[in-house]
Amino acid sequence: MKKMKAVVLKEFGAVNNFEFAEVDLPMIKSDEVLIRIMATAFNPLDYQMRQGLREKELMVGSILGVEFSGVVVGAGQDTRGFKVGDEVIACSVQKGSNGSYAEFIALSFHELVHKPKNIDFGTAASIPVSGMTAWLCYNRMNYKTDDHIFINGASGGTGRFLILFLMHYKITNIVVTAGNPESIAMLKGMGILETNIIDYNSPDLEQRILKANQGMEFDHVVDLVGGEISETTARVLKVNGNYVDVTFFGTQTTREILFDKGANILNIAVYAEIDNNKVLKTISELIEAGKITVPKVNVVGNLGVATAVKAHELMESNRTRGQKLVMVND
Structure with missing residues (x-):
């Protein structure tokens, strides 16, 4: 079984419960694509899940993260509208094979939107939620x-x-x-x-x-x-x-x-209204057309425990200074 790197939550509680691990690479279903995650954005949902609050019911396994940008690297036989090499963004709450604090994720093509061409991956990851x-x-x-x-x-x-x-x-x-x-x-x-x-x-x-x-x-x-x-x-x-x-x-x-x-x-x-991502598609099109701009993001670091810990601490202490926090993959 092929492996990928991920930041895993060992148990609910403090930030010291994060660890860096190798886990199984997701297997895609017929309507799913495999995406190499290029950047993931941190969200208050993340630390609420980590703390074991009601949002933990939205978790899939032990990997946190609900929004990301990436590149399609594999596609099931029943997928439509996306092919290998496409750049995408998504909100994966309740939908993906795992969270976005990882190298890869498998997700139905219904939940994907093409990334606006005029912004980078780090900025794009901040859009969905x-x-x-x-x-x-x-x-x-x-x-x-x-x-x-x-x-x-x-x-x-x-x-x-x-x-x-x-x-x-x-x-x-x-x-x-x-x-x-x-x-x-x-x-x-x-x-x-x-x-x-x-x-x-x-x-x-x-x-x-x-x-x-x-x-x-x-x-x-x-x-x-x-x-x-x-x-x-x-x-x-x-x-x-x-x-x-x-x-x-x-x-x-x-x-x-x-x-x-x-x-x-x-x-x-x-997460109650992400089916087919009509809303996200509209937003992406407005951005690509230059009708709205995406607020500046703060790239905290690369995929790893130290980055996740820093981002969670900044969010919980309300020290984000009005910027979305982002983690990138090399």
Whole structure:
């Protein structure tokens, strides 16, 4: 049996449970392709799986990683639209033979999208989860002219893609939070007014958010953070407004506020809507056409335990500085 290298999780818990190992190379089914992974992007889902939280139910074996870019190196007899040598991207949650902290993965051709030709593999790996999550947020809000939007945690991967989509469709009534100079500068560079970027460390956070919206509550709020700050996100939403929940980490108080406001709670779970990858295909085409750009990524290192440990520690301590973290294969 041929082997491949991978970063394996020995058991749930701390980052010291990662080890570098040789494991069996995936065998492809008739509708699958074998992909040499060129780069994998780290996602908060990864450390939540590693910790043994509810996301562990999405794991396939002991190799983490849910989004990647790569090159097709083998194809089953029933595959269509992809051939050896094609450059691809995918979100492999619940679908692939293993996670993306590895040299190879087997995946149905239905879950693949051709990589935009105008970006490199590291940048491309950052697209699937953040891009699709942001696209689903945008579409399910059912935005109307002159609606006002608040995004809590806008400087992360999903927040940045959401801003790109909103800007692309000429939606500019946007207020956001950020917590460090780098994130604030990045958001300003994307076109968000400085007066509409609120430091989430402010003691009077709720009042500052509302002031940026001329004292009005918002038609739509997007929670990309969870925890206690989600309570503030809920409070600045208008009655019967849309609460777009990407985290599932709101508190009991958050739920009570939303109930009292009769809010429309839109749960965004990208892995519920990845079949046939229509959303990812649309995003890839927009990028290749130059209609939207992909936010800058931080290449943490090559495939290995040290890279995985560093990335997980940066994500858990909220020190990504608004950049998607990426691991590349030599």
